[in-house]
Amino acid sequence: MTLDALRLEVPDILEEEAPPIAGLAEQLIAVRQQPHADALQQVLHLLFRLNRCAMTLLERQRALQSFSEEYRHYSALLHQGMPPSPLFVRLCDELAVGFKRLLLQILQGRQPSRPHLAWCLYMAQHFLSQSLMRHYQLYQEPPAALWRDSHLLYWIGEHQECLDEHVAAPFQPTPAGNLRGLYQQMLLLAMSNPFHLTEGECPQLFGAITPLAELARLLPWDDEDEQEGPVIDLSHDQPCLSFEQPIVSNPVYLRRLELGALLVALHDPAPLQTPAERVLLERVRQHWLGRQQRRHPRADFSADCNLVVGLSGIHAQLLEKRPGSCAAQMLDASAGGARLLCKAELASQLPVGQLVLVLPHSGTPTLALVRWRHQNLEGLHLGLRYLKGLARAVWLRRAPSAQTHPGVLQSTPAPGNGWHHGLWLPCGQFVEDEHLWLQLANVNTQAAMPLPAANLSTACVVRHPLRLA
Numbered sequence: 136m137t138l139d140a141l142r143l144e145v146p147d148i149l150e151e152e153a154p155p156i157a158g159l160a161e162q163l164i165a166v167r168q169q170p171h172a173d174a175l176q177q178v179l180h181l182l183f184r185l186n187r188c189a190m191t192l193l194e195r196q197r198a199l200q201s202f203s204e205e206y207r208h209y210s211a212l213l214h215q216g217m218p219p220s221p222l223f224v225r226l227c228d229e230l231a232v233g234f235k236r237l238l239l240q241i242l243q244g245r246q247p248s249r250p251h252l253a254w255c256l257y258m259a260q261h262f263l264s265q266s267l268m269r270h271y272q273l274y275q276e277p278p279a280a281l282w283r284d285s286h287l288l289y290w291i292g293e294h295q296e297c298l299d300e301h302v303a304a305p306f307q308p309t310p311a312g313n314l315r316g317l318y319q320q321m322l323l324l325a326m327s328n329p330f331h332l333t334e335g336e337c338p339q340l341f342g343a344i345t346p347l348a349e350l351a352r353l354l355p356w357d358d359e360d361e362q363e364g365p366v367i368d369l370s371h372d373q374p375c376l377s378f379e380q381p382i383v384s385n386p387v388y389l390r391r392l393e394l395g396a397l398l399v400a401l402h403d404p405a406p407l408q409t410p411a412e413r414v415l416l417e418r419v420r421q422h423w424l425g426r427q428q429r430r431h432p433r434a435d436f437s438a439d440c441n442l443v444v445g446l447s448g449i450h451a452q453l454l455e456k457r458p459g460s461c462a463a464q465m466l467d468a469s470a471g472g473a474r475l476l477c478k479a480e481l482a483s484q485l486p487v488g489q490l491v492l493v494l495p496h497s498g499t500p501t502l503a504l505v506r507w508r509h510q511n512l513e514g515l516h517l518g519l520r521y522l523k524g525l526a527r528a529v530w531l532r533r534a535p536s537a538q539t540h541p542g543v544l545q546s547t548p549a550p551g552n553g554w555h556h557g558l559w560l561p562c563g564q565f566v567e568d569e570h571l572w573l574q575l576a577n578v579n580t581q582a583a584m585p586l587p588a589a590n591l592s593t594a595c596v597v598r599h600p601l602r603l604a
Contacts, residue, residue, distance in 0.1 A: 137315050142287055143235045144280045149187040156185075156194055160201050171212065175222045178205050192240045199233045206230055210307065218272045218334070223318070227266040233279065234259035235284065253292070253300030260288050261304060263319045264341075271329040272337045279372035286369040289318045289353075308342035316349035322392060323348060325374035326365060327419035336415060343412035346405070352507060353489065356389035357591050360520065365392040365425065378425055394423055395474070395518035396509035403511045421480040432592045433469040440465050442477070443492040444484050444563055446596055449502070450541035452492055453528040454576060461492060461506075463517070472506065475517045482508070482515050488593025490543070490559060492526070493519065502526045502545060504593065521556075523547055529558070531565070532572040535581060540564060544575070545598070556601040 159181075166177045182202050190198070207224060213219055238255045241247045263285050270277040292298045298315040311317045323344050329337055353367060354360075365375040369388040374383065382389065401416060441460040443452045451458040461484075463477040473493070477485075485491070491507045503519040510516070524547030530539040543559040558573075567573065567588050572581040582603065591598040 140473065141239075142283070143239065145232055145236045145239065146187050147190050148201075150184075151189045156190075156198050157196065159198060163201055163205050167208065167210075172220070172222065175209055175220070175226065178209070179222060179229060179285055182226070182233065186229060186233050186236060192237065192244070195233070195237050196450035199230070199237060199258075202230060202233065207306065219269045219497075221273075224266060224269045224273070227262050227269060231259055231262035231284070234262060238288075242291075249295070249297050250300055252295055253314060254302055255299035256288050256292050256295075256297065257300075257302040257304065257317060260285060260314055260317050260321075261306065261310055263288070263324055264310060264317060264324075265306075267321055268324065268337055268341050271324070271332070272334075283372045285318060285321060286367075286371070289314065289598050290369050292318075308338045310341075311345050311348040315353075316345075319351045319353070319392070320344050322365070322374050323351070323423060325393050326404065326423050326425075328422045339412065340415055340419065343408065343416050347397050347400055347416075350400050350509060352393045352396070353390040354393050354506070355592070356386040358386070359591075360391065361454075363424075364394060365423070366390070367392055373414070378601065382538050393507045393518070395507035396516070398423075399509045399516045400511070405541055428443070433467050435467045436465070438465045439463075439476070439496060441494040442475075443494065443529060444481075444489060446543060446559060449490060449492045449526070449540055449543055452494075452500075452527045453526060465495075470521070472503065472518065472520045475519060476513060477515050477517065479510055479515050482510055485515065485517060486594060488595045490596045491519065500526070502543070504596075523553070524557075528576040530574045530576075531560070532574075532581070533569075535572055537572075539574075540571075544601075554603070554604055557590075557598045558601050559596050559598050562595060562597050 163178065163181075168173045169177070185195075185198055209223060209226065213223070227270060231498040234255055238252075238259055241252055241255055255526055263281055267277050267285075270281075279406055289298075292314040299313050302314075304310055306310070311320045320341065324337075327340060329340075332340065356366075366382060367375050367386050367390040368382075369390065369517075370384050375392065398420065401420060405413070440463055442463050443449050443458060443460045448458045448460075452460075460503050461477060461481055463475045466474045466476055468474075485505055485508065487505050487508060491503050491505060492504055493501045495501075500525075502522040504522060505517055506520045507518040508515060524545045527544045527546065529542045529544045531537055531542050540560075545559060547555045547557075549555050565586050567586060569586045570583065570584055571586055574581045584601070587599050587601070589597045590600050
């Protein structure tokens with residue numbers, strides 16, 4: 136199966152001739168004068184028909200902008216915390232349909248601009264999020280198609296590189312400001328045990344999650360990752376896999392939701408957060424973590440350590456050249472990773488995906504990846520994922536006597552007498568199947584090899600599995 140935009144659930148075109156939309160805005164304003172239920176029924180009828188008519192991209196976009204204004208009008212009429220009518224939920228669904236059809240028209244164009252594409256993806260996702268929230272308000276299970284389309288919109292945004300494009304969306308309750316945040320806001324709402332919320336708490340929780348949603352991160356799947364966190368399958372029709380479900384999909388569709396930065400931020404001062412929102416977030420956070428037992432017991436303690444940052448620095452440290460390091464304080468640790476606190480000015484050197492070497496005051500240095508980070512008044516909080524095994528410095532050449540390039544070889548004992556090897560390199564330095572010469576530190580001979588496909592990559596480094604004699 137391949138995820139693509141054509142799988143978006145949109146109705147067939149039934150009319151080739153669209154009704155004139157020149158006076159649509161005035162017509163919608165006139166409809167407002169009718170009783171609320173009748174007005175909503177007429178708006179829904181107009182939108183339903185337009186969504187099934189052939190229209191130019193510009194016509195459809197202008198019409199949907201008018202209907203978005205109507206949505207704001209009718210949502211403002213909902214009493215605070217009161218459940219919506221079924222007609223209002225259908226309006227959310229039809230607006231999502233309209234923006235999904237508009238998205239297909241944009242994608243079929245020659246060169247859609249990233250801001251335009253991001254706006255359309257966001258608007259489609261927003262009305263799906265409203266349908267989700269309103270279903271929960273009515274204590275109804277959202278349709279499976281809602282999650283299929285939500286995952287697909289995220290997938291498209293990821294591949295079109297517009298997840299983080301800011302979109303100004305003056306809706307209430309306030310949604311996150313970009314597609315990444317909005318999608319993760321939906322996931323967090325779904326994982327909050329919403330059917331156990333009391334009446335009126337669902338919109339309140341949706342708004343309380345808004346400033347936190349972007350702090351979570353969907354990370355690429357890695358079988359060796361022993362960290363906890365919900366598993367999202369972009370090819371499924373549910374928000375995330377339950378802990379009992381087997382993970383059988385193609386890894387390209389799997390993501391792990393990393394909540395570390397968000398959980399730290401929950402305790403930060405938030406002057407715009409009401410006491411009721413704080414209590415509500417604290418109540419639902421246990422559901423985000425799930426009932427899964429930690430694979431490794433975590434110990435809370437305070438210990439100083441040092442970090443060598445980046446592949447070239449680690450390479451130098453492994454050769455005992457004593458490169459510069461930065462001080463950090465370890466706040467807790469387990470066999471799978473650790474949480475550290477360091478100075479805020481190190482943020483530019485320590486993005487998510489950076490390779491680091493942890494130098495404790497006693498014990499063996501440990502190779503690790505920055506998994507999440509969060510900055511507050513205390514400093515820069517880092518979540519590290521330990522990379523088990525022996526780290527060794529290596530050099531790579533494109534020819535036996537060519538220029539050397541540093542790399543780090545991570546070697547882990549395999550069952551029996553063998554070893555698993557992973558070669559860490561900077562992103563973009565070499566390509567798959569390129570013929571290279573590898574030389575270990577303190578070894579005079581070089582081994583020739585084609586570079587295999589990577590099995591883990593981040594924004595900073597990439598790891599290639601190796602088989603060495």
